[in-house]
Amino acid sequence: MANFMASVHVLLRPGIADPQGQTIERALPALGYEGVSEVRVGKVIEFNLEATDETEAASKIGGMCEGLLANPVIESYTWDLTSVSVDAARGGT
Amino acid sequence: MTARVGIVVFPGSNCELDCRRSFERLGATTEFVWHDDRELPDSDIVVLPGGFAHGDYLRTGALARFSPIMNAVVRHADAGKLLIGICNGFQVLCEAGLLPGALRKNEGLKFLCKWTELSVEVPGTPFTTRAERHQRLRIPINHFEGNWYAEPDTLERMRADDQIVFRYVRNPNGSLDGVAGISNERGNVLGLMPHPERACEALLGSEDGAVIIGSMLDHVMNMQPSPAAV
Numbered sequence: 001m002a003n004f005m006a007s008v009h010v011l012l013r014p015g016i017a018d019p020q021g022q023t024i025e026r027a028l029p030a031l032g033y034e035g036v037s038e039v040r041v042g043k044v045i046e047f048n049l050e051a052t053d054e055t056e057a058a059s060k061i062g063g064m065c066e067g068l069l070a071n072p073v074i075e076s077y078t079w080d081l082t083s084v085s086v087d088a089a090r091g092g093t
Numbered sequence: 094m095t096a097r098v099g100i101v102v103f104p105g106s107n108c109e110l111d112c113r114r115s116f117e118r119l120g121a122t123t124e125f126v127w128h129d130d131r132e133l134p135d136s137d138i139v140v141l142p143g144g145f146a147h148g149d150y151l152r153t154g155a156l157a158r159f160s161p162i163m164n165a166v167v168r169h170a171d172a173g174k175l176l177i178g179i180c181n182g183f184q185v186l187c188e189a190g191l192l193p194g195a196l197r198k199n200e201g202l203k204f205l206c207k208w209t210e211l212s213v214e215v216p217g218t219p220f221t222t223r224a225e226r227h228q229r230l231r232i233p234i235n236h237f238e239g240n241w242y243a244e245p246d247t248l249e250r251m252r253a254d255d256q257i258v259f260r261y262v263r264n265p266n267g268s269l270d271g272v273a274g275i276s277n278e279r280g281n282v283l284g285l286m287p288h289p290e291r292a293c294e295a296l297l298g299s300e301d302g303a304v305i306i307g308s309m310l311d312h313v314m315n316m317q318p319s320p321a322a323v
Contacts, residue, residue: 016242017267019198071195074195
């Protein structure tokens with residue numbers, strides 16, 4: 001078994017209004033930051049995962065996203081997968 | 094013979110007592126069932142009340158479908174019996190796949206707690222037998238995520254199938270097509286963002302919620318064998 005660290009990013013799907021993103025986009029110019037557009041607000045879900053290899057890990061994460069971590073009706077998801085040593089995966093010293 | 098109503102209580106539900114009172118005032122008997130139970134009491138109607146089931150962690154309603162009782166709730170719906178999800182219960186039904194679409198944050202990013210006017214778009218359903226077409230009902234909302242959404246082709250199909258049962262007269266939250274309440278294709282499962290159980294007594298400012306709850310009870314009684322046959 002190999003150990004991975006997964007970072008799942010969930011965002012509202014393109015075309016679904018994101019009022020939080022719009023509000024932030026309107027606020028940034030007040031701080032003097034011009035030229036900001038397409039602000040989207042989502043969530044990051046991180047976890048450690050055991051799998052035989054990266055392919056299996058990816059397959060598991062896809063299933064988790066479809067089944068629970070995202071709601072495919074309104075949300076899209078991407079993820080990063082990093083291979084880690086056992087100690088690091090357990091938060092070891 | 095009275096209608097028997099099972100009211101599911103999740104950790105975080107907070108409208109179960111209001112539901113009990115309103116259903117009982119209209120002549121039903123009620124029983125609470127804990128989310129961790131596996132079987133429903135004998136129920137003609139099952140209610141998923143409002144609140145914050147499982148803290149609404151991850152997404153509203155997302156975790157409630159993993160409660161052990163939900164298998165029995167699905168069987169109840171599959172048997173064609175009446176199931177209503179009010180507010181958070183509506184969110185649970187969408188997340189559980191018992192109703193189409195999903196509930197997003199309100200368009201204005203505000204928690205809304207106020208009176209709304211609904212229009213009965215489809216009379217004659219088990220939830221609207223006591224209503225006329227386009228009858229207006231004054232019923233309060235109390236939610237942050239009531240902004241319903243579905244894919245355009247899903248919405249079109251639902252319109253054609255008369256599944257858009259209630260619309261807001263003035264859309265308070267950006268809900269697609271002004272949707273306040275929808276049914277499944279079979280017509281026995283309803284999700285409703287407004288709270289009819291909070292509008293069943295004149296003292297509370299409206300009795301219009303009794304149109305919906307009373308319709309359900311009428312539907313159940315009409316499905317019973319006639320007294321002569323018993």
